[in-house]
């Protein structure tokens with residue numbers, strides 16, 4: 483009798499898939515959303531919108547995120563934490579120093595765009611805020627700081643992608659600050675930090691081996707899933723509070739349409755928090771939540787001005 487061979491073992495991912503995982507296209511949502519929301523907040527409050535500034539800022543933010551991610555792989559290659567990460571761009575190319583300089587080139591081009599904004603507006607405020615954000619990003623991963631290894635990444639992430647990036651985008655359109663922009667700043671800070679928090683669940687073993695005390699290493703995966711649930715609930719609770727205190731219009735309630743994604747994220751992590759292979763995709767559910775809630779918030783901020 484002949485038996486048909488069954489392929490129960492999964493094949494290793496193809497080179498193409500590894501490259502896609504290394505480049506992480508969905509992650510560029512973290513560049514698009516703060517600039518879009520900050521710009522929308524400025525339009526909603528002042529009616530001002532400059533397409534050239536928005537386009538330049540968006541392009542710069544994307545270039546800065548490319549720097550952040552490539553340099554993250556470079557610095558992680560130095561500590562050895564990524565030795566099992568096949569989709570590290572350093573492991574894929576085998577050329578750490580080339581990747582280091584490629585990352586720096588992206589950073590240089592990103593800052594050049596922000597410099598252009600400073601030149602056009604004869605004002606270095608936006609440039610100063612973005613340089614501060616990049617310095618914070620460096621302290622997360624680069625020597626001698628490596629604050630991410632001490633579990634401080636989410637705090638840095640909150641301020642850099644939240645109040646600071648939103649204030650910079652707001653200022654780039656209106657050349658003034660607004661206390662009101664703190665509300666969307668806090669929300670985007672939280673939704674971006676949720677992405678980073680989710681990225682640790684499947685990496686506990688490698689993080690422990692490399693001495694990285696990520697929040698999930700510190701809390702354990704079970705408590706980590708509870709913290710994720712509370713933080714996600716806080717995100718929606720704050721939308722209610724901001725509307726109640728008239729910081730937001732009725733239209734920002736649109737963000738509640740992203741509740742099903744939040745539910746999917748929380749229940750998926752709650753069920754699989756201690757199973758690395760299953761939980762590893764939760765970062766991308768968090769990206770989806772960040773993206774859709776950010777777009778809905780953008781609509782909620784601009785609709786009162788348009789309608």
Ligand SMILES: C/C(=C\COP(=O)(O)OP(=O)(O)O)CCC[C@H](C)CCC[C@H](C)CCCC(C)C
Nearest residue numbers: 513543546554615616619622635638639642647
């Ligand atoms: C690179 C980041 C996370 C990856 O961390 P990890 O090493 O754990 O992941 P891997 O497993 O994939 O290796 C994100 C870190 C974010 C950082 C705390 C703050 C960065 C601030 C930005 C530079 C701000 C940019 C603002 C803007 C222009 C939109």
Ligand SMILES: O=C(O)C1=CC(=O)c2ccccc2C1=O
Nearest residue numbers: 509512550551639674677678681
């Ligand atoms: O690769 C990652 O895990 C992340 C990359 C990234 O640029 C980012 C930015 C903001 C919050 C989280 C993350 C990541 O988790």
